[in-house]
Amino acid sequence: MSGVTSVASTIDANRRAGTGSLVGYLPVGFPDLATSIDAAVALVENGVDALELGVPYSDPVMDGLAIQKATQAALAAGFRVRDVFAAVEAIRSRVEAPVLVMTYWNPVLQYGPDRFADALVDAGGAGLITPDITPDSAAPWIAISERTGLDRVFLAAPSSTDDRLAETVAASRGFVYAVSTMGITGARQDVDAAARSLVARLRAVHAHDVCVGIGISTGDQVAEVLQYADGAIVGSALVTALAEHGVAGVARTAAALAQGRTR
Secondary structure, three states: OOOOOOHHHHHHHHHHHOOOEEEEEEEOOOOOHHHHHHHHHHHHHOOOOEEEEEOOOOOOOOOOHHHHHHHHHHHHOOOOOHHHHHHHHHHHOOOOOOEEEEOOHHHHHHHOHHHHHHHHHHHOOOEEEOOOOOHHHOHHHHHHHHHHOOEEEOEEOOOOOHHHHHHHHHHOEOOEEEEOOOOOOOOOOOOOOHHHHHHHHHHHOOOOOEEEEOOOOOHHHHHHHOOOOOEEEEOHHHHHHHHHHHHHHHHHHHHHHHHHHHO
């Protein structure tokens, strides 16, 4: 493994090359730890630029059915938080892509925020996506991320005020995660037009790198999002492919999604 690749540098390199970035989500430990590692590597080998590894959690309030079922299966199979660091290290030994960890805050609190951050750095992780804490409640995490250099990705929703969006942009590092539709995650036929408006509002408060997630499931939708955003984040479609067709299926789905990067 070489030095940690930053998400911002990956997005910037793709921007200079004339393409957008594709971020792929999978939960650690589904269907088992080794297969989840192989699946994440397969994403990168088939065109995904950055990885978002989910920490299975007993109360996934933001996740759609496909991800809930996968994370519950991982927990039932014996997932432990330390498995996240083993997964990040194993993935980073095989591919160069940056690896972010998406986690609700409670598992980090229970593990110990400083201990969690140090373990993530040691494993070669790039940072955290924290869906259930806002910048104004994240002072301890912001301080830890300053100490460790980890990225901190906060979520922005269409319901956010302009002041809250500005606060989110100022606090985020790596990119801002624009939630394209209100409610839970899950593949949808049409990516909500609210995403385009939200990205424009984020640009107005000086967001440099914005990735859109929730509801993207096809290469055409990736291409649509990349007309106005820097990255497209796909989760449920990849988790479903893994559940139904294994690593080979998730590889095929990633390759189809990645075609949207260059349209």
